[in-house]
Amino acid sequence: MRARSLGRVVLACLMCASAWAVPVGAQPEAAAPDLAVVVVRAEPVGVDPLVAAQLTEVMTDVARGFGYRIVDEGATTRAVRAVGMPYPPSPSDLWRATRAAGAERGVFGRVWARSGRYVVEVSVASLDSLGPFTGRGSAAAPEFLDMARRLVEQVLPARGTWRGLDVPREEASWPALRVDPFGATLRHRRRETWAPFRIAIQTEGVIGVSKDAFYNHLVGARFDWNVARDVAVGVYGGYANLRGRDGRVANGLVYLMAENRLRITSRSPLTIPLRIAVGYLPYNGPVVRLSGGLNIPVGERYEIGLDLVTPTFWVLPDRTVFSLDVGAEFGVRF
Incomplete structure (x- = not known):
């Protein structure tokens, strides 16, 4: 009887030990950093301003879905005015507005019409020396929102790609490019400097x-x-x-x-x-x-x-x- 009781005690101890044991080399998964994104109001170029407003909503919704904190509209407006950002902004202008807003990344979009289709261009500035990222896509009116969402999801990097503010530019690397089903691709594009x-x-x-x-x-x-x-x-x-x-x-x-x-x-x-x-x-x-x-x-x-x-x-x-x-x-x- 005593031997049987002793065996039960030993078995219980082994089960507890196995529950608390951590495999050798196992590390807890690092959480994605808490990052803020500033969404600059999209620009309509010869189209109904409502279309640009829908693009702004899509950019905000995608960023929120990625886990970013969204800088409120008032703070965005103050940051844009503080740096004298032209409209539309160049990549460097967007970078300065992002920093002034206290965010880590900024996103801006433009939309115009060509050959009966909406054309959308989205730009992202990142304070960690990655980017700028730019993407473009086009779609007929019924597919506009789906195309815009897919494009923003491609151009806006995930929070896990953040490298910190002290990463030298020469060490920054580009993420792999993906082709959007609607024909959008990521690329660098030089933009002229707007001056008054x-x-x-x-x-x-x-x-x-x-x-x-x-x-x-x-x-x-x-x-x-x-x-x-x-x-x-x-x-x-x-x-x-x-x-x-x-x-x-x-x-x-x-x-x-x-x-x-x-x-x-x-x-x-x-x-x-x-x-x-x-x-x-x-x-x-x-x-x-x-x-x-x-x-x-x-x-x-x-x-x-x-x-x-x-x-x-x-x-x-x-x-x-x-x-x-x-x-x-x-x-x-x-």
Whole structure:
């Protein structure tokens, strides 16, 4: 009887020991870090703002599903204003806004229409030197929300990929790329730096095409204010070398200008500036100038502009003459 009781005690001890035993080499699974994400309101480009609002909701919902804390809208607005973030932001602008909001990652999206489909572009900035991450996808209206969700799930890294704030950039690595069923892929894409102001130095040949043919030349400077990404207003002042009754004469020309830029493609940095200007030529009269051409960015701050088709009306005291001008300019954005 005693032997049987002793055996039961030993068996109970062995069962307790096995319950508390930890296999050699086993480690508890590390929890994903607690990270915050700032969701910048999506930009509608020529589409109903409601579509962009839906994209913003999708980005927020996916980030919340990934376990991120969402920075509230008020804090996001204050951070955006604090860093003077342009809209839409470049990757570096989004990075600065993310840091100002006290978040670890930031996400921004744009949506436009092309060939009867919605095109969505999503960008993510990460303070751990990974990225920026950019993805693009397209879908017809009925599949828009599903496509947007899949795209955001691809572009926004999981919390477990966070490497900390002290990771040198040269040690950062890229996650494996995946192709979205809707045709979206992750990639790096260089974006132009948006600046609110621009100064351009311009030279222009004025070729009269009326019965009394003439040639004049203009040299001047223009100051532009970009009120939106592709819309600007400006003021021009310049020297005018004109054909006079008894030879060449000097004069000055001033005008106010409005500009709208057309983008050749969403990926190309080249733009087609369409301008209308109304000015005055002293001792002669009003001037109305229309122009269309090509702008070519050179680096992040500079650009070369060509006015290739420039019909201009010169209202003189006794008649109105017409010219076709050709101009070139060098501009600096700041």
